[in-house]
Amino acid sequence: MTTALDRLHPALVHHLVNTLGWRELRPLQQEAIEPVLAGKDVVLLAPTAGGKTEAATFPLLSAMEQHNWQGLSVLYICPLRALLNNLQPRLASYAAWLGRTVELWHGDVGAGPRSRILREPPDILLTTPESLEGMLVSSKVDARQLFANVRAVVVDEVHAFAGDDRGWHLLAVLERLARLAGAPLQRIGLSATVGNPDELLRWLQGSQHGRARVVVAPAAGVAAEVDVTVDHVGSIVNAAKVISLLHQGEKRLVFVDSRRRAEELGAALRARDVTTFISHSSLSSDERRRSEQAFADARDCVIVATSTLELGIDVGDLDRVIQIDAPRSVASFLQRLGRTGRRSGSTRNCLFLCLEPDAVLVAAGLLERWAAGWVEPIVPPVAPRHIAAQQILALALQEHTIGTKTWREWWGDLPLFDDDAQKLLEHLLSEGYLERDGAMAFIGPEAERKFGRRYFSDLLAVFSAPPEFTVLAGRSEIGRVGDDVLMTDDQDGPRVLLLAGRAWQVGHIDWKRRRCYVEPTDLPGQAKWGSGSGGLSFDLTQAQRAVLLGAEPSDVTFTQRAQAALNELREEHSRHVADDGLVFFRAAGNLHWWTWAGTAANRTLHASLPTLVDARQRIGDRSIRLHPDATAKEVSQALSKVGDLSPPPTNESAIRGLKFAAALPPDLAHRTIAERLGDHVSATAVLEQPRKFYVDAQ
Incomplete structure (x- = not known):
């Protein structure tokens, strides 16, 4: 402790000891001090509530004093406004120890506070990528002046950014910001456990490859006791009954997979006189804030939430986490599990309540991977051409004109732009999104028409939301x-x-x-929103196959009901799995190839075998339906002749779901969707597996 604290500013140390009453820093906080103070790019890796915010903030505050940083010098970026709101009081109290200030800037912050920030910039600004870009393009903000002294950027929940298009958007905005600041920015990512932290940090560096970098991930101490149980309850009504009867007097957080299910479970719990709160993305910010605050202050209650509460928003000290069915990744499960076990003597716990027998298998597969210590690698989406188009237009808004030969200099070698970048620019010019003036270009009438509403707010939002x-x-x-x-x-x-x-x-x-x-009203109501499930991954679907073959996740309890459901599923799928190969099974006039490869890989296999597969089918995680009269010999020959795998087919509906697709040439839009729908690596692995052919004897 003494050696680590010696590196921090004395006033900060005084308050850590005397104001917070800390006797020691956590291992992550100790190990982060040297690399952060040295200006290295860092990923700080720890479970939920692992002290990551302080691990980044304390050495940055010390660096402000040591190097006399003035003006806005640190940006703290989060994926959610609610998370920013939650962090601001805590970070403001830390900064105040050194006479420094912290402010918020996001969509819910009014004109008054924004004007004050522009007049008197804080030392640390909490914001989102979209709000940051909004400042870059705003005529009311002198971005060059405001960001001239920025030295470091903290990206909270960096794994959540990296896994979708918001990550590419964030990196592109940071490259533009660094150019305005006139120097590379120190990048500090805060992340829960991921399978590939080194790759995540290299991604976070963007074009700053030459900068020193280090992953800080202290070895775990004595593992906390974990209580994970899987039950099969059959319906939302039964789930509400179990929740109402179990753990009375405790504070319970229930995760569900959709807004509709959150509403249905919330209503069912209230019908049983359970004090229940709701949190999901379609509630107003005031409604969510009221629910989350009331839940934080209460004891014997339940809050039902979608993934909105998976990230680090503080809802008080939880006793229990309950999961309806299963989350879609081990990483997500770890985030949710980490919500519990924070009090001394308490255990981390999660109760799975599965509504269908098949959900028991999905949960068992996920827990088999978790028990083996596996976590998904974070893989940024491929082919972000639509984000590249958005960035070109946003730069034109920011700078008013861009050079048709020099525009790429703003992003260095950030892999946002591929070999089709010039074709993309020419399309924007030819379609009127940009207007050419000699060697320069500026925003054109088509960009005004498509994205110009409310000061181009549609251009600054990376995702399309249905009306x-x-x-x-x-x-x-x-x-x-x-x-x-x-x-x-x-x-x-x-x-x-x-x-x-x-x-x-x-x-x-x-x-x-x-x-x-x-x-x-007291009448029964209806909840309904569109859903966009993309299917499970290769690894998690393969884990289901392993469970069917007898694998049992360690340190997991299955209730009698769950075990009975799992036993029935093992019997049902007994002819669909084999230890020594993937099964082709013919029954009731149908021939299925049980790949257990996940939806994306199955899409690729389906597209690559047009003469073998039944074209009219919905592609799922586990199997592909082949032509019913195909023989084993014909199947083997067709599979052996597969050369280059084909991308899945696309349609106009899929294109419309891609934000900024209108700014892409049609062929690039279709290629982008196709590359994202498939999984060539996993499909290749499936083709290399031994094959078993079975025919139902009935």
Whole structure:
């Protein structure tokens, strides 16, 4: 402790000891001091509640004093506004020990606080990537002046960014910011456990390959006791019954896979007189904040949430985590499990309540991988050409004009732009998204038409959100619902919505302004939103196969109901798995290839074997349906002749779901979607497996 503290500013050390009463720093916090103070790019790796925020902040505050940083010198970037709101008071108190300031800037921050920030920039600014880019392009912000002194960027939950397009967007914005600041920015990523932290850090560095970097991931001490149980309950109503009867008097956080399910479970719990709160993305920010604060302050209660509460938002000291069915990754499970066991003497715990027998197998496969110590590698999405198009237009907004020969200099060799970058630029020019003026280009009329509403806010949001109606009870915003739940005509009696765990009778619908006015009711309500499930990965589906073949995840308890469901599934799939190869099974006039490869790999295999597969099928995680009359010899010959694997087919609906696809040439848009739908590596692994052919004797 003494050696580590010697590197920090004395005033900071004084407050750590006397204000916080800390007797020692955690291992991560000790090991982070040297590399952060040395200006290295760092990924700090620890489970939820592992002290990552302090591990980054304390040495950065010390560096501010040691090097006399003035003005806005540190950006702290989070994926969620709620997480920023949650962090601001804590970081502000730390900074105040040294006479430094911390402020918030995101979509919920009003004009007054923003004006104050521009007049008197804080030392640390908490923001999102979208708000950061909004500042870069705003005519009200002198970005060159505001960001001139930025020295370091902290990216919280960096694994959440890296796994989707927001990560590419973030890296591209940071490259532009570094150019305005006139120097490379120290990059510090905070992450939960991931399978490839070195690759994650190299990705976070963007074009700054020459900078020193280090992953800080202290070896775990004595493992905390873990209690993981899987149960099969059969329905949401039964899940509510189990939750209401178990662990009474305790604070329970229940994770579900969709907004609809959150509403249904919340209503079922309230019907059993359980104090219940709801949190999901379609609730208003005020409604979520009220729920999360009320839950944090209560004891005998339940909060039902989607992944909105998976990240590090503080909802108080939890007793239990309950999972309806299974999350989609081991990393997600670790985040949720890490919500518990924070009190001395308590255990980390998670109870899986599976609604269908098949969900027991999905949970068992995920837990088999977890028990083996495996965590998914974080792989950034391939072919982010649509983000490249967005960045070119955003740069044109920021700089007013860009050089048609020099625009790429803003991003160095960031792998956002591939060999088609010049073709992309020419398309933007030819279609009127950009207008050419000699060797320069500026925003054109088509960009104004497509993205120009509300000061180009559509251009600065990386994801497309389906159109939704704002639901209002009087003047209070409850949340948002999709068109489909309001447009159904096959309904007897009044239309009743289920939102925030309560039923609301629809009164007036303002179709033009997309507003729905409601009043509370005791009638049963309906919750409905679109879903976008992308299927499971190769590794998790292979784990299900291993479970069917007899693998048992260690340190996991299966209730009698769950074990019975798993035994039935093993019997049901007994002819679909084999120890010594992948099974081709013919039964009831159908021939299935049981690949257990995950949806993306199966899409690639389906596209690469047009003469062998049944074209009219929905591709799933576990099997592919072949032509029913194909013989074993014909199948073997067809598989042996597969050369280059083909990309999955695309359609216009998939293209419309890709934000900024309109700014791409049609062929590049289709290629982008196809490359993202498939999994060539896993498909190749499947083709190399031995094969077993079975015919049902019945």
